[in-house]
Amino acid sequence: MDFERDLRDARETAQAMTDTMACxxxxxxxLWTGPHAAIGHRRLAIIDLAGGRQPMVADEDGRQPAVLTYSGEVYNYRELRAELAARGHRFRTQSDTEVVLRAYVEWGEDLAEHLNGMYAFAVWDARREELLLVRDRMGIKPLYFYPTPHGVLFGSEPKAILANPLAQRVVDADGLREMMAFVKTPEHGIFRGMYEVRPGQLVRVNREGVRKRRYWQLESHEHPDDVDFTVKTVRGLLDDIVARQLISDVPLCTLLSGGLDSSTITALAAKDLREQHLGTVRSFAVDFAGYTEHFKPDLTRSTPDAPYVHELAGHVGAEHTDIVLDSAELMDPAVRAAVLRARDLPIGIGDMDSSLYLLFKAIRGHSTVALSGESADEVFGGYRWFHDPESVGAGTFPWLAGGHFADHAGVEKILIDEVERVLDVPGYQDDRYRQALDEVPRLRGETGHERRMREVSYLHLTRFVQILLDRKDRMSMAVGLEVRVPFCDHRLVEYVFNAPWAIKTFDGREKSLLRAAAADLLPENILQRVKSPYPATQDPSYEQVLRDQARALIERDDLPYTQLIDLDKARAVIDQPVGDSSALSTRASLERLLQLDAWLREYRVQLAI
Structure with missing residues (x-):
């Protein structure tokens, strides 16, 4: 959008930006262009395959008051359509896109408060000469913008904005800190001058400049319900949420790990499909060649997933498929390059990103939509550090305390000493922690452990969950797969956030409310299973290949990061014995080194530190 140019003459640039979103x-x-706005769209067709083409233009008696480009799903679009029809709106399609467009015509920017779903969209209002950017409440779908002297660039991902020559590819010290902090600060876009629309935020851009408004945020309220009623309410919400998110005009499946979260979603989906006479649920799981047979328990994973996956699939009668990967696939340079392009940043987590990408790529051959158990740990308090007094009491983000992510330090372990001092990542983390604490909505009279656990929940629901939602969206959409996250329904998040910690742990364990709500759905073995994170390969050959690639890399004479990386430190990491006690830390450092090199070359980044 530019108020000083006729963007009808900028179709080539707008098309180049749109092309980056082909995945x-x-x-x-x-592509739609007007005097001061150019709007492009790439479509993943889910609802009304024939009628939902975009950009979609509102046509009223020959006038075109609004143009929409929209990504995601609005799960209450049928109810909204009926309400808007009763208000006199006429519909040409059966798509949720048109419902969002007509909702804007009816309610303006207040439309966001009517929507239930995951979405990111832009509306150009020709009457007001104003652009409106809107992101869903939990930030499931990404949306970025880059102010220019006379307007703004915007896109679902940074790569769309960077395709415009007006956007500078500069990352300064603050951007590097954000990349290394393992905390996703709201609105921070990493690239200098770029911003991410905050979850639950509206951004209006007109001739007067950029204005922001939060249309949703977590609030604290008294929770009047006892344990039994709370469990019943959680179950009722989950029944409704999953039923809504099964709506699709294309093949749909679930992601299944055999844990409480994904098993609950799969069981609810199976139940709903069966009751609606719509057949059996289809499920998919990731596995590694030889992983189950040679599994070794570690600090975070006590059991392999496969036995639990198969038990749940059999229990609910799912049509199940294991996607089995080997180390050669995980180390394929083409896969690693695809993961980096999906991420736009060297912030990945190595084989766990590569395997997720390959899993989604395989699923896309069968389904276009998948339901995931992501975010249940943040909502219900499932991570081990929620229940570790040292981590809870630490004056920082709990996931950064107690060594929970000490093995994922990444490239900061091999920084030049002076760069490490200047960046001061621990100081940055402390600043961001205090900023987050200042936002926590307080409940009058709440003290002690209950007060602290409200803080911990807020930190996870506004900072930590964003890391995981962004990863899942990028890896899935990179192959044209839509992943839905039922546990992020804002009604469920609001309700559980305000349940006292004593109720959330009423049975003395993690995720008490979810376990009780799913008690009639799952086998006891799965119901009582201790949380096991997303799996990482245990094949020692994977680490050896990493070392070989990193060793070859740092011997090149065209390294783009000599102002950042201490090559002697890098060599020391590479030369550590394979499989020693620091193996995970070593892997993280080498993964980030390889990513950093590829990112600086491919994205032509200018470092300003």
Whole structure:
């Protein structure tokens, strides 16, 4: 958008920006241009395959008051359609896209408060000459913008904005700190001058500049319900949420790990499909060649997933498929390059990103939509550090305390000493922690452990969950797969956030409310299973290949990061014995080194530190 140029003459640049989103929308494309706005769209067709083309223009008696480009799903679109029809709106399609467009015509920016779903969209209002950017409440779908002297650039991912020559590819010290902090600060876009629309935020851009408004945020309220009623309410919400998120005009499946979260979603989906006479649920799981047979328990994973996956699939009668990967696939340079392009940043987590990408790529051959158990740990208090007094009491983000992520330090372990001092990542983390604490909505009279656990829940629901939601969205949309996250329904998040910690742990364990709500759905073995994070390969050959690649890399004479990386430190990490006690830490450092090199070259980044 530019108020000083006629963007009808900028179709080539707008098309180049749109083309970067081809992975997110493999089914169709469109481009609309007007005097001061150019809007592109790549479509992943889910609802009304024929009628939901975009950009979508509102046509009223020959006038075109609004143009929409929209990503995601609105799960209450049928109810909204009926309400808008009763208000006199006429619909040409059966798509949720048109419902969002007509909702804007009816309610303006207040439309966001009517929506239930995951979405990121932009509306150009030709009457007001104003652009509106809107992101869903929990930030499931990404949306970025980059102010220019006379307007703004925007896109679902940074790569769309960077395709415009007005956007500078500069990352300064603050951007590097954010990349290394393992804390996703709201609105921070890493690249200098770029911003991410905050979850639950509206951004309006007109001739007067950029204005922001939060249309949703977590609030604290008294929780009047006892344990039994709270469990019943959680179950009722989950029944409704999963039923809504099964709506699709294309093949749909679930992601299954055999844990409480994904098993609950799969069981609810199976139940709903069976009751609606719509057949059996289809499920997919990731596994590694030889992983189950040679599994070795570690600090975070006590059991392999496969036995639990198969038990749950059999229990609910799912049509199940294991996607089995080997180390050669995980180390394929083409896969690693695809993961980096999906991420736009060297912030990945190595084989756990590569395997997720490959899993989604395989699923896309069968389904276009998948339901995931992501975010249950943040909502219900499932991570081990929620229950570790040292981590809870630490004056920082709990996941950074107690050594929970000490093995994921990454490239900061091999920084030049002076760069490490200047960046001061621990100081940055402390600043961001205090900023987050200042936002926590307080409940009058709440003290002690209950007060602290409200803080901990807020930190996870506004900072930590964003890391995981962004990863899942990027890896899935990179192959044209839509992943839905039922546990992020804002009604459930609001309700459980305000339940006292004593109720959330009423049975003395993690995720008490979810376990009780799913008690009639799951086998006891799965119901009582201790949380096991997303799996990482245990094949020692994977680490050896990493070392070989890193060793070859740092011997090149065209390294783009000599102002950042201490090559002697890098060599010391590479030369550590394979499989020693620091193996995970070593892997993280080498993964980040390889990513950093590829990122600086491919994205032509200018470092300003």
């Amino acid at each position: 997110r929308g493999p089914d169709d494309e469109g």
